[in-house]
Amino acid sequence: MPLVRHRTASRLAAGLALSPALLVLVVVYLGCTAWTVWISLTSSRMLPNSTFVGLRQYASLMGNERWQVSVANLAVFGSLFLIASLALGFLLAVAIDQRVRAENTLRSIFLYPYSMSFIVTGLVWQWLLNPSFGIEKMVRDFGFPSFRFDWIVRQDMVIYTLVFAAVWHAAGLVMAIMLAGLRGIDEDIWKATRIDGLPAWRVYLSIVIPMLGASFATAAVLLATSVVRLYDLSVAMTNGGPGVASEVPAKFVMDHLFERGNLGLATAAATSMLITVAAVVAPWLVWQSRRTRRAHA
Amino acid sequence: MKLKPCLTALALACAAGASFQANAQEMKAEVIHWWTSGGESAAVKVFAEQFAKAGGTWVDTAIAGGVNARTAAINRVVGGTPPTAMQFNTGKQFDELVENDLLRDVDQVATEQKWKSFMPQAIIDATSRNGKMYAVPVNIHGQNWLWLSKAALEKAGASEPANWDEALVALEKLKAAGLIPLAFSGQKTWERGLFNAVLVGKGGTALWASIHGKRDPAAARSPEFKAVAETYGKLRGYIDPGAPGRNWNDATNLVIQGKAGMQIMGDWAKGEFAAAGQIAGKEFGCAILSNEGGYVMGGDVFAFPKLKDPAQQKAQLALAKVMLEPETQIRFAQKKGSIPVRLDLDVSSLDACAQKAVKLLADKKHQVASQEMLSPPALTGAMEDVISQYWNTPAMTADAFMAKVADVLKQPF
Numbered sequence: 001m002p003l004v005r006h007r008t009a010s011r012l013a014a015g016l017a018l019s020p021a022l023l024v025l026v027v028v029y030l031g032c033t034a035w036t037v038w039i040s041l042t043s044s045r046m047l048p049n050s051t052f053v054g055l056r057q058y059a060s061l062m063g064n065e066r067w068q069v070s071v072a073n074l075a076v077f078g079s080l081f082l083i084a085s086l087a088l089g090f091l092l093a094v095a096i097d098q099r100v101r102a103e104n105t106l107r108s109i110f111l112y113p114y115s116m117s118f119i120v121t122g123l124v125w126q127w128l129l130n131p132s133f134g135i136e137k138m139v140r141d142f143g144f145p146s147f148r149f150d151w152i153v154r155q156d157m158v159i160y161t162l163v164f165a166a167v168w169h170a171a172g173l174v175m176a177i178m179l180a181g182l183r184g185i186d187e188d189i190w191k192a193t194r195i196d197g198l199p200a201w202r203v204y205l206s207i208v209i210p211m212l213g214a215s216f217a218t219a220a221v222l223l224a225t226s227v228v229r230l231y232d233l234s235v236a237m238t239n240g241g242p243g244v245a246s247e248v249p250a251k252f253v254m255d256h257l258f259e260r261g262n263l264g265l266a267t268a269a270a271t272s273m274l275i276t277v278a279a280v281v282a283p284w285l286v287w288q289s290r291r292t293r294r295a296h297a
Numbered sequence: 298m299k300l301k302p303c304l305t306a307l308a309l310a311c312a313a314g315a316s317f318q319a320n321a322q323e324m325k326a327e328v329i330h331w332w333t334s335g336g337e338s339a340a341v342k343v344f345a346e347q348f349a350k351a352g353g354t355w356v357d358t359a360i361a362g363g364v365n366a367r368t369a370a371i372n373r374v375v376g377g378t379p380p381t382a383m384q385f386n387t388g389k390q391f392d393e394l395v396e397n398d399l400l401r402d403v404d405q406v407a408t409e410q411k412w413k414s415f416m417p418q419a420i421i422d423a424t425s426r427n428g429k430m431y432a433v434p435v436n437i438h439g440q441n442w443l444w445l446s447k448a449a450l451e452k453a454g455a456s457e458p459a460n461w462d463e464a465l466v467a468l469e470k471l472k473a474a475g476l477i478p479l480a481f482s483g484q485k486t487w488e489r490g491l492f493n494a495v496l497v498g499k500g501g502t503a504l505w506a507s508i509h510g511k512r513d514p515a516a517a518r519s520p521e522f523k524a525v526a527e528t529y530g531k532l533r534g535y536i537d538p539g540a541p542g543r544n545w546n547d548a549t550n551l552v553i554q555g556k557a558g559m560q561i562m563g564d565w566a567k568g569e570f571a572a573a574g575q576i577a578g579k580e581f582g583c584a585i586l587s588n589e590g591g592y593v594m595g596g597d598v599f600a601f602p603k604l605k606d607p608a609q610q611k612a613q614l615a616l617a618k619v620m621l622e623p624e625t626q627i628r629f630a631q632k633k634g635s636i637p638v639r640l641d642l643d644v645s646s647l648d649a650c651a652q653k654a655v656k657l658l659a660d661k662k663h664q665v666a667s668q669e670m671l672s673p674p675a676l677t678g679a680m681e682d683v684i685s686q687y688w689n690t691p692a693m694t695a696d697a698f699m700a701k702v703a704d705v706l707k708q709p710f
Binding site: 046047060066126130131132133150152153155239240241242243245256258260261 | 364365367368371375390392393394397483484485537538539540541542673674675677678682685686688689690708710
């Protein structure tokens with residue numbers, strides 16, 4: 001009996017301690033989300049109003065060429081950025097794991113870009129890639145007058161320059177996570193593979209990578225969040241240009257919320273982003289909870 | 298080290314607080330604006346000084362960036378703590394505030410000072426809703442100026458153009474001379490700015506009114522509009538590869554250094570020339586490219602939220618009055634690079650380009666309302682997207698562009 005009472009009391013205490021967080025979650029997070037969804041169903045322009053127009057904002061959103069380009073850009077950027085950052089980060093970690101000298105210095109250098117904001121990263125890469133005084137100019141001055149590297153001003157290539165900058169920014173972080181994972185692998189495994197005479201690449205591919213599953217998942221989740229909220233890099237580097245070639249959904253939302261005074265369209269875009277993320281995350285959550293349940297069973 | 302100025306500021310603040318309590322009827326005006334650059338803050342100081350002379354206290358709330366300042370102001374109005382006055386661009390930005398009955402009109406001062414007798418009609422129209430004026434226009438900015446480097450033109454053996462056909466000839470000569478013919482800043486706003494300069498210069502004021510004013514999709518399919526689209530498209534051949542993403546003032550600097558022949562930019566570019574010690578008519582020239590004239594007028598206004606405090610209400614009226622006094626207007630224009638919104642003043646103390654502008658505007662047919670005055674921000678933005686796409690996609694035909702413009706004009710903004 002006393003044990004039960006004790007448990008109830010501690011539950012109550014825990015509940016009390018958590019209630020402010022719960023309140024914030026419900027009011028701020030869910031409340032604002034619900035409000036956003038509601039506004040997207042109205043004809044709101046600069047100020048919110050409550051004239052219900054059904055899915056009209058969504059219809060004009062889907063017909064909006066800039067939105068279509070933004071979504072396509074996010075898909076290209078997201079997949080390339082994830083793959084490239086994970087691959088490069090892993091390779092860097094493997095390289096550093098070879099007991100190189102000056103390991104700490106190298107690690108700091110690789111991790112350094114991550115300490116900068118996307119705005120700074122964007123500006124640096126904007127200068128580097130600018131054809132009239134960046135890499136192109138430098139190589140030409142070295143005596144290769146026909147060298148061409150003007151991706152940032154070409155509509156068909158500009159999105160890849162965003163990938164460059166973002167990978168440069170994030171690869172160090174992936175490296176740090178992977179390195180921690182690599183250090184956690186038992187030395188005995190390496191000894192065993194050496195006795196078996198396996199080549200190092202084979203060990204990494206067949207044994208180490210599968211063992212690093214958790215590290216990969218952590219890194220991928222972190223990277224994925226920066227894909228969805230991609231905004232500042234595009235603003236700082238290209239401001240969505242040339243034309244609308246490097247526009248991204250978050251920038252579409254911000255521009256229409258503030259500069260263009262079009263709350264209805266902006267919130268419709270924001271809601272579409274939410275639905276997309278939910279559509280990706282929901283199956284994963286279901287799968288996770290099933291797995292946990294199976295583990296408990 | 299930093300403590301001393303802090304203490305001084307604190308003491309001043311206390312003194313101000315004390316004097317405020319001593320005189321509850323004192324006129325105190327908190328003004329939200331986005332004039333933060335050197336010339337701009339010097340200009341806004343003129344308002345503050347003149348207001349102080351009239352017995353008021355100017356409380357400066359400067360927020361960098363027009364969008365940020367407007368958002369902050371609107372949020373405060375909606376949130377119930379409005380400022381005394383807030384800046385907007387002359388045009389549609391404050392439409393919804395009027396519709397929702399959040400702004401007070403300034404008709405009383407307007408009638409008293411006879412604003413309608415000396416302001417261009419387009420400016421009056423842009424600040425009036427339902428026959429009442431809801432904001433104080435304080436200046437006129439010309440948006441479609443051509444700035445040229447006399448040295449560069451001389452080097453290329455080109456003459457100063459008066460219209461777009463002559464400009465194309467001059468651009469070709471500049472190109473042949475190995476200079477950057479057209480200094481350009483490849484950002485959406487300026488791509489639209491250049492397009493608008495071609496639209497009013499090549500297409501004429503009537504076409505301007507049917508596109509931006511009446512939003513007539515048929516006008517976008519007319520042969521006149523096609524000529525505009527083609528001329529605009531040709532200009533792509535006269536910019537340098539570094540143009541995309543460049544800031545407008547960096548482009549102006551190319552003209553100042555004589556590396557580029559000309560630039561289309563609003564009269565705020567004058568500040569850059571002045572900072573480099575160049576004088577209008579001597580080192581650089583200014584012109585409005587057009588067959589029939591057409592000065593695209595933008596500008597700034599101050600709007601007044603509805604307030605309950607009578608002292609604040611009094612301050613609002615006093616501010617409105619002070620801002621349009623002849624002395625304020627001239628001194629402000631000198632600092633800002635714009636021209637006075639009053640066309641009845643002696644402007645001999647302004648620079649040559651400003652005098653040119655005032656002379657042009659004396660004739661009503663040259664007074665053209667800017668795109669921002671005629672269309673809401675959402676439509677302006679959608680047009681900007683289309684113009685930017687056309688400019689950056691040389692493969693896009695003029696006809697495809699015209700169809701897209703017509704589509705945008707059909708949308709319900």
